Amino acid sequence: MKMSRQLRNSWMVIVLIIGTSLYSVEAEPHRILLDNDADTDDFFALLYLLKLNRSEFRLEGITISTNAWTDAGHAVNQIYDILYMMDRDDIPVGIGGEGGIMENGTIQPNVGGYLPIIEQGMTTYGGCRYRQAIPVGLGGRLDIDTNYGLRKELLPWGSRRYVPLQQLTAQRVMIDTISAGPTNVILTGAHTNFAIFLMNNPHLKRNVEHIYVMGGGVRSENPTGCCPENGTSSCQPRQCGDRGNLFTDYNSNPYAEFNIFGDPFAAYQVLHSGIPVTLVPLDATNTIQITEEFFKAFEERQGTYEAEYCFRSLKMARDTWFDDQFYTSYFMWDSFTSGVAVSIMRNSHKNNGENEFAEMEYMNITVVTSNEPYGISDGSNPFFDGRKIPKFNLTKGGVHSGHVQTDLRDPFCFVEDGKGKCKDGYTMEVTGLDAVHVLVATKAKPNKDVSSKLDREFYISFLDVLNNLEHTGRFNLMTEFPYYREVYYKPDFRNKKGKPVVFDMDMSAGDFLALFYLLKVPVEVLDIKAILVTPTGWANAATIDIVYDLLHMMGRDDIPVGLGDVFAMNQSDVVFPPVGDCKYAKAIPHGSGGFLDSDTLYGLARELPRSPRRYTAENSVKFGAPRDTDNPELRQPFALEIWNSTLKTLDHGSKITILTNGPLTSLAKIITQTRTASLIENVYVLGGHINRSHLDKGNVFTIASNKYAEFNMFLDPFAAKTVFESGLNITLVPLSIQRKVGRFLKTLERLKLTRKTPEVRFVKRLLSRLQALQRTHKRYHHMGTFLGEILGAILMAEKHHNLKPETEEMAIKVIAEGLESRDGQILIDKKRGNKVKILKNVDHKAYYDLFANRLGDEKQSAVLGSYDEQKKMWRTPSNRT
16 A cells, blocks of 8 residues: 655654754763772873764763862862863862751751761861771871872962852752753762752752662672782781772771661662662772783873873872882772773663673672671760661661771771771671662673773773863963973072071961961061971861962072871871871861861962972882982971971071960970970960859860860870970960950951061951851851961061060960870969960050051062962063063
């Protein structure tokens, strides 16, 4: 039977419409949300995703996990820098948030994810139950925050940066991204952010197509820490054969992997969400090491800025690796996961997770969140302990009701003459009601080209994608500007000799105000010999880069900067010192008004010019490293080294005056580990509180049980006790007098009347921001504390007849007993105390005048006013500047 032409044409139209519709559906790109912890392998995954064909895959949002390997302020700015380099400022980035979880389990909007769910209350400060497994300094958060120093050396700065109260939160980006349409979620860090999203937004689960997780170990056997086959009997295996990879904690928990251990309860919520999950655990990633052959191939293929950045990061990780087993210990964790995820998406029309890069198998698993026996109450489990109704209505006697690992050396976890028994964070195969059917990657697929030296298929894809010229990075820092050059400013002060001074700072906002002031005091009055950075206070160690930038702005690249210990006294682990407790550091908020703002100088750090000096992980055998890196001369010196080298520059008979503006960790170490206390003339200690009545409270507002301590003393009470018992000539600038002069309005009004030097302009911006934040949001109620931190510098520097200081000698002692409710408090004790001078009062008008006049003095003023000014210099030939 023949169709009429009209009918035949009608059918053709219908077929075309249907075909076009089907094609349109197929052509829609896979929408992706990446939740990551900004570790080195995380931005390998990020860059891999950014380089993919955007008609097939589109990265719609990035959120950052803030309770693992990086600190929020440093992490978010590094992600912004990478996106700027890649010309992807269109991608929203979310981090943190100030919401909390109420005692009854109600989850407020914008919980920041700074703490695991089990520890999350109504604030952003708290303990480090799981995070203490991650090293804080070298080889840990310091190196990741700075990407070994390469972040500042190579990444350009765009217009996006963290700004207080303007930064998108992690929950906001998740909600907006997933609300906009079907989304694939890739998790390469702890699961806190996404678990909170699922718990608070169950109606949006339908828009999550699939969850891809890097983490856990199901049947894995750790290949690291094993004795060689021909090894001697003296070799003791470490984590060899363990399911997990907690190299800092395998004696108590050999089952967990870092990402899942970061928040086991959150991982449980994700796994049990009812959304399809693909797990890429250690089972698979242990089969795709960074082999020597891959490393060499990568070294030869750095055809794009992003490939270069990744390779140089990988090389620095190798060169600073703690032993000679890098090629059998470092794996393609997150980048491999991103490859498996997009390959499964590409083959979504096929069954069983077919993909190019990994062999897959369905398994029934769960995440262990507590240890048997269940239903006990031993003080380890806040979900149940002391509650009639468990938090989140969890089941009494259920899988969440057992002992929860409290710390690295939890006695519950240890078994005599055996491996630890704690399983928190273990992705365990189970049967029964708690089992979830999960698609699991079990092994990396071999290269189809059997003749290739690169024996894994993903090796080829990773190198091809990163070196693809499509969607490549525009520039790095050095190529963004046609006349980029590194300039060091070192003034000639040989004939000007003032009182030698060392400034010990914890890098709070007030410390930077004090540093500006000290740099403006004539060098013939105060000669700043060195700066010691003590990262046990209000900022993380990587914030040392802001110190370098401020010195560069002021033309003082000659001043050496030493990095102090990252732990307060008695807080580092006795078995593995790179990790430790946060008994005192937990008092600092992670979010607004705390580390997030200090680490970015309240969003203003990037207005300072970029110094050629920076923290770098470069190191040498001479200083205890396992090997020399390429540029060991760039190594970051420690505080004690800078102290000892500074003493060698003193004239015969000279002594040093020290101003401490933070915890006394570094000074206590000088006293206890060197025999140089006799070379200290005076010490000005800013901090401490002497309460005259029960109404006269301290300022440790985050520890309700401790009413009378001041932060600098509380953050390292044993160091404070050591210093005050040392017999040094100490002048204490206590909290009471700081409060008297900590007035934003008066300081800003006085600065308006002085010359507008670059440093005045910057200080006004910083003070105005602190004042505005204090007025706007309750998280910033304590901003006046930082304004008072200038006083120690002024007292030490100025002629006393102007300031009219009133002091009183008292015998005092610092409480350091290991009790949170008492540590850091100062008592007047005439019999057993140590005599110090206490500053009681100053002329307030003189104080404000001295500060403003010094900053407005055109002598010793900034040589480079801002980053904008520096950029203009880099766009101009050197013979025209």
